[in-house]
Amino acid sequence: MHPIALEVDSLSKSFGGGRALPWRQGKAPVPAVQDVSFNVPRGEIFGTIGANGSGKSTLVRMISTLLTPDHGSIRIFGLDAQRDELLARRLINRVSPDPSFFRTMSAYENLLFFARIYGLGKEEIRRRTKEILGRLDLADRIHEPMTHLSRGQQQKVAVARAFLTSPVLLLLDEPTTGLDPVSKREVQHFVRRVRDDHDATILLTTHDMDEAERLCDRIAFLAGGRIVAEGTPLELRARAANGRPIDDVSMEDVFLGLTGRRLEEDEEVLVHG
Amino acid sequence: MANMSERVFASGSAWALSMAFVERQTNLWKRYWAWELVWLVYGVVNTLAITFIAEELGRRGETSADAANRLVLFLLIGTLVWAYLSAVLDDIGLVVGWERWEGTIEHTLMAPVRRSLHLLGMCVFAVVHGAARTLLIFAIALLFFDVDFSNVDWLGAGAVLVVGSVSVAALAVLSGVLPLLYPERGTQMTMMVQASLLLVSGVYYEVEVLPGWLQAFAFLSPATYILDGIRAAMIDGDGVASLGGTLGALALFGVALAPVSLAVFSWAEGYAKRTGKLKRQG
Numbered sequence: 001m002h003p004i005a006l007e008v009d010s011l012s013k014s015f016g017g018g019r020a021l022p023w024r025q026g027k028a029p030v031p032a033v034q035d036v037s038f039n040v041p042r043g044e045i046f047g048t049i050g051a052n053g054s055g056k057s058t059l060v061r062m063i064s065t066l067l068t069p070d071h072g073s074i075r076i077f078g079l080d081a082q083r084d085e086l087l088a089r090r091l092i093n094r095v096s097p098d099p100s101f102f103r104t105m106s107a108y109e110n111l112l113f114f115a116r117i118y119g120l121g122k123e124e125i126r127r128r129t130k131e132i133l134g135r136l137d138l139a140d141r142i143h144e145p146m147t148h149l150s151r152g153q154q155q156k157v158a159v160a161r162a163f164l165t166s167p168v169l170l171l172l173d174e175p176t177t178g179l180d181p182v183s184k185r186e187v188q189h190f191v192r193r194v195r196d197d198h199d200a201t202i203l204l205t206t207h208d209m210d211e212a213e214r215l216c217d218r219i220a221f222l223a224g225g226r227i228v229a230e231g232t233p234l235e236l237r238a239r240a241a242n243g244r245p246i247d248d249v250s251m252e253d254v255f256l257g258l259t260g261r262r263l264e265e266d267e268e269v270l271v272h273g
Numbered sequence: 274m275a276n277m278s279e280r281v282f283a284s285g286s287a288w289a290l291s292m293a294f295v296e297r298q299t300n301l302w303k304r305y306w307a308w309e310l311v312w313l314v315y316g317v318v319n320t321l322a323i324t325f326i327a328e329e330l331g332r333r334g335e336t337s338a339d340a341a342n343r344l345v346l347f348l349l350i351g352t353l354v355w356a357y358l359s360a361v362l363d364d365i366g367l368v369v370g371w372e373r374w375e376g377t378i379e380h381t382l383m384a385p386v387r388r389s390l391h392l393l394g395m396c397v398f399a400v401v402h403g404a405a406r407t408l409l410i411f412a413i414a415l416l417f418f419d420v421d422f423s424n425v426d427w428l429g430a431g432a433v434l435v436v437g438s439v440s441v442a443a444l445a446v447l448s449g450v451l452p453l454l455y456p457e458r459g460t461q462m463t464m465m466v467q468a469s470l471l472l473v474s475g476v477y478y479e480v481e482v483l484p485g486w487l488q489a490f491a492f493l494s495p496a497t498y499i500l501d502g503i504r505a506a507m508i509d510g511d512g513v514a515s516l517g518g519t520l521g522a523l524a525l526f527g528v529a530l531a532p533v534s535l536a537v538f539s540w541a542e543g544y545a546k547r548t549g550k551l552k553r554q555g
Contacts (some may be wrong), residue, residue, distance in 0.1 A: 015549050061552075064383050068546045089385035100376030102297075104304040113300070116293035117384040117391075145304070161380070 002078040005169050005201035006040040006063065011072035012138075013058055032058040034225040036072070040218075045195055045202040048218030049209065049255065055225035056205035057097070063096045063203065076169055090118070093167035097174040099154035101146045107133075107157045108142045110166060118165040125164065132160045135190055153179045159187055165182060170194070172204045176211060180217045188215055209251035219251075221258055228258045290386045291372055294394025302402065309406070313522070316410040318354040321417055323477065328418070330465065332381035345418055346508050351476045353407050353414075354500050355436075359467055365395055365445035369453035370460035379514030379551050388539055396442035400403050404434070424510040436520050439527030440495035444470075445536035450541040456550060470496050495526040 017029035033055040038237045041044040041194050050056050061067040063074055065085050074081035078089045101110045108129060115125045133139045136156045146154055155178050162170060172191065176184045188211060194200050212219055220230040229236060237249040240257040302309065328350050331341025372378035383389070448466040452459030473480070473487055474496035480488055491497045502519035505511040513520070545551045 058549075061379075061549075062381070066379050066383055066546060066551055067549055070544070084386050086387065089383060092383075094380075094383065096376075096379065098376050098405055100380060102301060102371075102377060105300050106296075109297075109300045113293055113297040114380060114384070116296070117290060117381070117386045119385070121289075273499065 429506030
């Protein structure tokens with residue numbers, strides 16, 4: 001198996017522009033991801049932190065083969081994500097911020113479908129579903145329609161959907177959004193355990209600084225679609241210390257030092273600005 | 274959990290992957306059984322309302338009893354084939370629109386399953402579902418009409434339906450591209466495809482009554498040949514041998530349309546991926 005799980009090289013993506021339509025010529029394309037490059041070695045948890053609209057989800061969608069990059073390349077365990085799309089897809093799965101299920105179907109019916117299209121047999125799906133939902137404290141709700149589950153419980157089923165296919169590269173796009181603190185800790189514990197026990201590599205996007213620091217081996221800060229800093233949490237805090245003891249420097253301070261704004265301010269600008 | 278080598282090389286058989294879509298559609302259908310009831314009632318009422326026109330002509334004496342019986346069968350076949358066609362087209366269009374609405378389409382399209390197997394599974398369900406619903410409408414409609422089936426060649430009619438279903442499924446995939454390209458109005462736009470087929474294919478009348486330029490479209494619609502073939506088998510008693518020309522035309526449509534529909538769907542998927550249109554709507 002290739003030692004580098006994920007190689008992202010000079011990746012760019014813009015939206016809009018309407019070049020094909022004469023009456024939309026004037027609208028300039030909006031860049032979402034600009035010239036992003038990074039490598040994630042096998043077995044690492046790599047975090048990308050940024051405000052809403054910083055390009056985190058666009059990046060994950062491109063790695064998931066759901067968006068075609070304008071420029072650059074993505075290699076998953078040496079496979080080109082575009083040219084060897086089908087093979088690359090066997091190695092990955094993704095948790096999105098929205099749970100996204102057939103809401104009238106039960107949790108089990110949903111998991112059965114999404115695991116079967118990865119080639120898993122019914123017996124294996126039943127066994128793994130029981131095991132994973134048991135760890136996420138949701139085993140007793142498995143046959144209830146998704147509409148009967150809370151937002152947090154639905155998100156746990158979404159986490160189970162991704163883990164069920166045992167991906168070697170797991171893309172977690174804000175996986176704990178909408179979870180209460182206890183559920184959040186359960187999911188975070190589960191993520192660590194999967195990495196330690198099952199040889200998975202994980203790309204985690206979040207705007208929760210504590211979560212990133214707790215889970216990630218290395219972190220990249222995204223702002224305006226670009227990586228503005230990359231390193232281990234310790235390296236990043238050391239870079240922002242400016243003579244202060246490292247223990248007094250938080251990841252929020254790092255973000256402030258790199259962008260001149262607090263993460264919450266960036267999000268407020270995006271929501272209200 | 275499986276070790277890495279198992280994960281890398283694990284892949285289901287082609288048939289099992291396709292059947293996953295059939296199973297999903299079946300589970301969805303079970304949850305929405307009330308919708309099925311609505312469509313069944315609509316199909317029965319539509320079939321009866323149109324076929325009673327033939328009864329009315331016979332009652333008025335505007336046509337002979339024999340001609341009225343032929344007309345009953347003509348309209349009955351038209352409404353039933355139309356019920357089947359629209360059920361298959363609806364199934365594919367609705368599920369694409371549904372997946373967009375629920376946001377599951379991203380998870381479905383990023384799975385390591387070939388698009389051909391994905392669409393095959395959806396088409397198998399749509400064809401079986403459409404055929405079952407149409408048979409039920411047929412059985413209920415027979416309670417209202419005294420139709421003479423002594424001359425019917427069931428094998429011929431069945432052969433036309435089976436061979437014609439390939440091109441019907443391909444048309445359904447082609448119209449299913451609309452909700453993929455137009456997230457908000459694509460499902461409604463598939464009605465245009467259905468309405469156009471209804472107009473040009475001779476569902477309720479012979480295509481000869483259409484203006485010449487519309488007859489050219491009738492020539493290009495597989496539904497025209499399905500209706501012709503089933504009417505020939507059920508009204509005139511034509512067997513498989515006599516239906517060779519119609520079956521050949523339908524087979525050609527199937528052979529041509531199946532790869533075209535797959536290519537168009539794949540192109541639309543590529544377009545949606547370039548423009549970011551797969552993102553959840555609603």
